[in-house]
Amino acid sequence: MEVKNRKAEHINIVKKGGVEYKETSGWFEYVYLIHQALPEIDLQDVDTTVNFLGFKLSAPFFIDSMTGGNEETKEINRNLATLAHELGIGMGVGSQRAAIEDPSLADTYSVVREVAPDIFIIGNLGAAQLLVYDVDKIKKAVEMVKANALAIHLNPLQEAVQPEGEPKFKGVLQKLSDLTKSINVPIIVKEVGSGISKEVAINLKLAGISAINVAGAGGTSWAKIEGERAKRAKKMENYNLAEVFGEWGIPTAVSIIEVRSVTDLPIIASGGIKNGLEVAKAIALGADAGAMAGSVLKELLKNGYEKAKEYLVNSINEYRLALFLTGSKNAQELKRKRKVLLGPLAEWARQVGYL
């Protein structure tokens, strides 16, 4: 199946629903930020702005990498970029493989730069492309959207479950290390919903990448999405894998702890982030920004642009309130505030030496 059709199918499956993690929503329920009845600041003085990789965002939020590659997704990208532009937050485009292989599709991605000339845009390619593209092709992805950074996604579970997947990851780390030396934008390495472990984080840091998006388990499950496609295509072996691995992965809060326990690289937290309080919890754990993918997309597709905007505006307000109630003027102060980790998250944090 052509890449562009596959991407459209992914969007439709996510819109229909039922492909999210059920057993975990990221483990943020085990993180308690401590209420301070004497915040000693005024709500209006809370500063939500942050600096991410040298770029000022109005709040530590990204719309995570999702789409591009056909007319329908061009419209989605236009809307997502307009949202990011209006709110002063960052945005990633989906895998640009479709447009690298068929340049006539480039406008379905570059539309984001047209409507949002000044936002932080993250380009996107997969580990699989890294193995076969030369550096000039990779630079085309950056130029296509005038990207401020390039994300390389690691998706071994998705590739293994996808009927036409390519679960080939040998040599990816070396390619990543080479890429950081030959490209002049920061490289962000991200998962797509199964999380980044501390072992991977150490290797990524040694490879010289600039930031990590943990994209942990808690929201969109790529095993479930590919399982749904496998079922439709009657590829029952793939469907079986999805049934067993639909809940596989490192919960998002855990992945932040894993990565933060071994590196000081900037961290984006995605994977089941539903509101601004969870972004605040992610930052208190050590992340530098939160990102939302499936939840924003569903709001946009089901209820339209204004509702999607309301959802993000509310999320930023919730983040601001969490700062106020913990007595934090900004994200730096929030990171230093006392927090309590409960249950399995506390146990995990102890085992990796985070606590």
Ligand SMILES: Cc1cc2nc3c(=O)[nH]c(=O)nc-3n(C[C@H](O)[C@H](O)[C@H](O)COP(=O)(O)O)c2cc1C
């Ligand atoms: C429809 C859809 C398409 C996606 N496509 C990509 C992609 O092309 N590249 C990528 O790195 N991640 C992709 N992702 C993964 C997201 O960027 C994100 O890491 C993941 O969905 C976890 O966030 P969520 O739980 O908020 O959805 C996609 C997610 C969705 C929902």
